[in-house]
Amino acid sequence: MGKSVADQQKSGFSDDHVRFMALHAALIAAQALTEPGISGSERLAMLERAHGIMLALRGPTHAVGFAEFRGLVRGPVSGLLPPGRSPGGLERVHAIDPETGERLVDLESLEGEFRHVARLSGKAPPWPWLREELAENKAFELFRKGNDQAAYEQRRGFVIRHAAGTLASLRAMPGELSDLYGEVPMERIYDRWCFPCPLCRWPMSVRATGDVVRVLCDDRGHRERGAEYLFKRDDDKEGPPDLVQVHRGVAVPARARPLAPAAGQARAQEAAKTRMVGHECWRSHVVPGLLELALYDELRTRGATVNLWPGMDSYDLHIAVPLDRVWKVDVKDVALVDPLITSLEGEDGRGKWIVVPDRLRLEEPLLKRKLSRSGWKVCTASKLATEVCRALEVAWP
Numbered sequence: 001m002g003k004s005v006a007d008q009q010k011s012g013f014s015d016d017h018v019r020f021m022a023l024h025a026a027l028i029a030a031q032a033l034t035e036p037g038i039s040g041s042e043r044l045a046m047l048e049r050a051h052g053i054m055l056a057l058r059g060p061t062h063a064v065g066f067a068e069f070r071g072l073v074r075g076p077v078s079g080l081l082p083p084g085r086s087p088g089g090l091e092r093v094h095a096i097d098p099e100t101g102e103r104l105v106d107l108e109s110l111e112g113e114f115r116h117v118a119r120l121s122g123k124a125p126p127w128p129w130l131r132e133e134l135a136e137n138k139a140f141e142l143f144r145k146g147n148d149q150a151a152y153e154q155r156r157g158f159v160i161r162h163a164a165g166t167l168a169s170l171r172a173m174p175g176e177l178s179d180l181y182g183e184v185p186m187e188r189i190y191d192r193w194c195f196p197c198p199l200c201r202w203p204m205s206v207r208a209t210g211d212v213v214r215v216l217c218d219d220r221g222h223r224e225r226g227a228e229y230l231f232k233r234d235d236d237k238e239g240p241p242d243l244v245q246v247h248r249g250v251a252v253p254a255r256a257r258p259l260a261p262a263a264g265q266a267r268a269q270e271a272a273k274t275r276m277v278g279h280e281c282w283r284s285h286v287v288p289g290l291l292e293l294a295l296y297d298e299l300r301t302r303g304a305t306v307n308l309w310p311g312m313d314s315y316d317l318h319i320a321v322p323l324d325r326v327w328k329v330d331v332k333d334v335a336l337v338d339p340l341i342t343s344l345e346g347e348d349g350r351g352k353w354i355v356v357p358d359r360l361r362l363e364e365p366l367l368k369r370k371l372s373r374s375g376w377k378v379c380t381a382s383k384l385a386t387e388v389c390r391a392l393e394v395a396w397p
């Protein structure tokens with residue numbers, strides 16, 4: 001990196017790259033400030049790294065000192081952006097909850113969504129490390145290996161149904177996928193246990209405050225459907241802790257229930273015998289994939305012809321009913337709709353549907369307004385199912 005910061009600024013970061021970097025810095029800083037069990041020197045090194053990223057993206061004109069940076073990290077993430085940049089939704093994101101002081105559990109998901117947009121924005125960023133952060137994800141490459149549609153479906157389907165599992169349950173895994181699975185990290189372990197989310201099977205986050213331990217899925221939609229538990233710390237207990245569900249989940253209208261089941265009781269599993277996919281794979285394949293597979297299963301049993309990921313993922317679902325009605329569907333399950341709008345606005349959406357989970361139904365009008373110009377049609381999953389079933393002349397749900 002021979003260039004000065006000012007030169008790099010001139011060579012131009014797009015708004016998309018700047019927003020991703022701000023969120024990336026916020027994520028590192030929030031980890032440093034909230035993660036128990038990291039040493040003071042480690043904490044300082046992480047904060048300095050995050051501060052460095054922020055200085056780089058603001059340039060010398062808008063530099064801020066370390067103390068001020070620590071303050072900014074507790075405000076909305078848009079506060080890290082250089083003045084004059086459009087916040088793109090980051091004005092509503094707090095990396096650290098101002099009330100509880102906890103790290104936002106969706107932070108990594110949001111970072112992934114903004115990274116995806118930055119990756120799509122065309123012009124490569126000037127720094128090698130940032131280009132690396134933006135590299136295509138490994139899972140897609142492994143799914144596509146050998147250019148075989150049937151193998152693609154089998155591999156991707158396996159990962160969605162097994163975001164994590166015991167070594168025994170993963171034995172049926174197509175061998176080429178083994179690179180995607182790793183050990184359960186510390187922040188998802190209590191004692192020797194981890195706790196798979198009943199909806200996605202991925203080990204939930206573990207947060208201990210005093211005597212109470214909270215266990216919650218990283219996905220907001222799964223938490224809303226009940227994937228959030230508590231137990232009391234008991235150092236003398238031999239077996240796994242007994243999880244108590246915090247709430248039974250928000251009421252889901254009958255027509256959305258087959259596509260968004262409620263979370264039941266969660267069970268502990270031995271962490272040492274568990275393997276899980278990484279966060280990016282979970283966020284970009286497993287979470288939306290559960291809705292893709294639910295639509296696939298439910299609409300097929302009602303008589304529609306459904307194909308998954310045609311042309312090795314030209315889109316997610318091809319749904320056909322007699323007399324030539326066809327829906328080409330992309331399922332988008334996101335933490336924040338702003339990066340989704342940015343990534344789709346410039347694409348030709350003619351003839352295609354963007355389908356969002358019903359929990360995002362309040363965002364449907366905004367998505368329609370923003371995306372109809374490029375030809376996309378937008379609806380919730382239960383509306384799509386209702387419309388397909390009407391064409392089939394069968395009942396939904």
Ligand SMILES: [Zn+2]
Pocket residue numbers: 197198199200201202217218219222227
């Ligand atoms: Zn989950």
